[in-house]
Amino acid sequence: MHSKYYPDGLEPLDGFPLPVFVSKGGAARGRSVAQRAARTVAWLDQVVGMPETPPLFVVGPQDWNQVATIPLYGMPHVNDDRIVVGQEPAPFWASMTSAIIPLLDRGGLQRLHRVYGNPIYLGGFADLLVSHELTHLAHGQAWPDGPVAFWLRELAANLGLHGYVTDVEPAKKPHLETVFEATWATASHSHWPVRDLSRMADSLDGDGSNYVWFEFGLQVLAKRLWQIAGAGALKRVVHALRGPELDLPGALELLEALDPEVARSVRDWPRFAS
Ligand SMILES: [Zn+2]
Secondary structure, X not given: OOHXXXXXXXXXXXXXXXXXXXXXXOHHHHHHHHHHHHHHHHHHHHHOOOOOOOOEEEEOHHHXXXXXXXXXXXXXXXXXXXXXXXXXXXXXXXXXHHHHHHHOOHHHHHHHHXXXXXXXXXHHXXXXXXXXXXXXXXXXXXXXXXXXXXXXXXHHHHHHHHHHHHHHOHHHHHHHHHHHXXXXXXXXXXXXXXXXXXXXXXXXXXXOHHXXXXXXHHHHHHHHHHHHHOHHHHHHHHHHHHOXXXXXXXXXXXXXXXXXHHHHHHHHOOOOOO
């Protein structure tokens, strides 16, 4: 039923519980992403229940515009008929690295080198993001788009990502956590032109690094929520996003019930510590 999205030049990969298509020469990378996607779907299905999973596309720059719904190559995304992930290397992650390196203190930079090498290569972090995208499918699109829907959905997706890595691939935790913790530990938030949480959608303009800064902050909060409330946090947030829309006070009340410190961090955004 998804056949209209099988563009020319892509190759199917068999043997997965979801349809998978890769660019020519991208089978090894595609298989690795698809394996993580399959593990994530199984995990999410147990925790919050999953709808049918649409096809996964793991594509290089030459095929990106055929299947992607956002122009920035390498930015993973999902909607109800496709999951789109870039094939390595995605130059976008190098722009993110150049943006954050000058903001880090010595300790932060050393932590990054220890986990991601020298020069810093964020591939090991980016590889995990398919789990974030799949969590977006779990919460669905019941709410109309709006500022609160935008960041609460991203927080939910980061909770799914954090929970999946913690429960299923704990050896990957340093790859997941080091970059967002080191970035958020800097006091250099004023570097970013868009900083208000209510304007997160506007941060997608430009090279994508401002948007990733928002995601990193929400990952700090997701980690905190998971430590405090575990899978219960994911269940509560996903359940809320499947129900009637909440306004800002309603969303804060939801977080308050899980962890008052996270609710306070949202109010104080971006002035909270990792
Ligand atoms: Zn997202």
